[in-house]
Amino acid sequence: MNGSNWEVEYSCPQCGAPVILGEADRLLACGFCRTRLYLASRTAFRYRFGGPSGTSSEILYVPYWRLRGSAFSVDLPGVLSRFIDTSVLAVDLPGIPQSLGLRPQTMRLKILSPDETGRILGPSVSLKEAMPALGGSGAAIHRAFIGETTSLVYAPFCMQGGDLRDAVLRRTVPGWTSGMSEDLLSRPEDRNWRVSFVPALCPRCGWDLEGEKDAVVLLCRHCDSAWSCPEEKLQPVTFAVFEKEKADAYLPFWRMRMKIEEAELNSYADLVREANLPKAPSAVLEEKPLHFWSPAFKISPALFLRWNRGMTVFQPEAEGKETFPGTMLHPANLPLSEAAESIVLTIASLVTDKRRWHSLLPRLNPRLEEAVLVYHPFVAERAELVHAAMGLTVDRRALAFGTHL
Secondary structure: OOOOOOEEEEEOOOOOOEEEEEOOOOEEEOOOOOOEEEEEOOOOOEEEEOOOOOOHHHEEEEEEEEEEEEEEEEEOOEEEEEEEEEEEEOOOOOOOOOOOOOHHHHOOEEEOOOOOOOEEEOOOOOHHHHHHHHOOOOOOOEEEEEEEEEEEEEEEEEEEOOEEEEOOOOEEOOOOOHHHHHHHHOOOEOOOOOOEEEEOEOOOOOOEOEOOOOOOEEEEOOOOEEEEOOOOOOEEOOEEEOOOOOOOEEEEEEEEEEEOOOOOOOEHHHHHHHOOOOOOOOHHHHHOEOEEEEEOOOOOHHHHHHHHHHHHHHOOOOOOEOOOOOOEEOOOOOOHHHHHHOHHHHHHHHOOOHHHHHHHHHHOOOEEEEEEEEEEEEEEEOOEEEEOOOOOEEEHHHHHHHOOO
């Protein structure tokens, strides 16, 4: 097992055969019955450790936030970023271990069913409240977590007499008191979730959809369509391909049109003024809408912010086609929802009057008005891929690293 990428054991809904996936994988392909299904959930995915000791009626499942990806914080000097891989206790209970430690690296996880026997505690610490535990400046005015994995992992405990016992490590939680037990048992349960298994078939033509295991956008080569499954049903994704004859690969980016009522940042001329770009804010630029850009693929935090800045400043323009080329398409594995969370980071990194904007940033509430998944052409040069129009480069090893984030 990879120490960083936890493994989850599923059962094929069609034939019951075991299927092992990475924690961020969403496309289930059964090697026995050949069924291909997309895993979808309205809320965070929930996992548990297998095989706790004690009787099932004694088991209490305690939630932990599983966080793996890029953590960003904004303060006066600028935007700070780092890669994180941690777990944070999702209930405000004293005495409970604050993290899962090394257990998930040595044990395979299972899907937690709402029908699981035992008591399933609901998380009382939100993801936003858990963010300060990710580090960064204590004076940060904005934090964002943009990553591969945000899930809830439940650790099994059991009550024995007046003590709380870790059902995996088989040892008593030190310093536990009867008052803590009363508090724990009075906490509300949470069983309001489910995982849906959606057939990976094109809703338009019935053809098999293509995609890597961790892809958030599936492609149909038969009718040239793209689909995502943010909840429990496949939905069409608007896409465009900026095709070039000599392109060796195409990388996906989200192009987003946002409504920002709290600040005058609607046209490209507004960005020219606020970022002090070497351009004159002409009447043409005043009419040109401002699009924010983000990679639709996983990459290191520093490179992610670099591409956000570069694409947003460059504002690529070209007539894209709605057909897929025969050249390799890099998988889109960063959801639109997470790309939209990077808008404030992009603004904070571009504006020049940091003090004025830092009073505005906490109040910004960008609303997504339009989004297009755009595949941009890249040319291979030794160990790098070079953007065919902008000239910006990305190391192939950085893309390979991103597939293991």
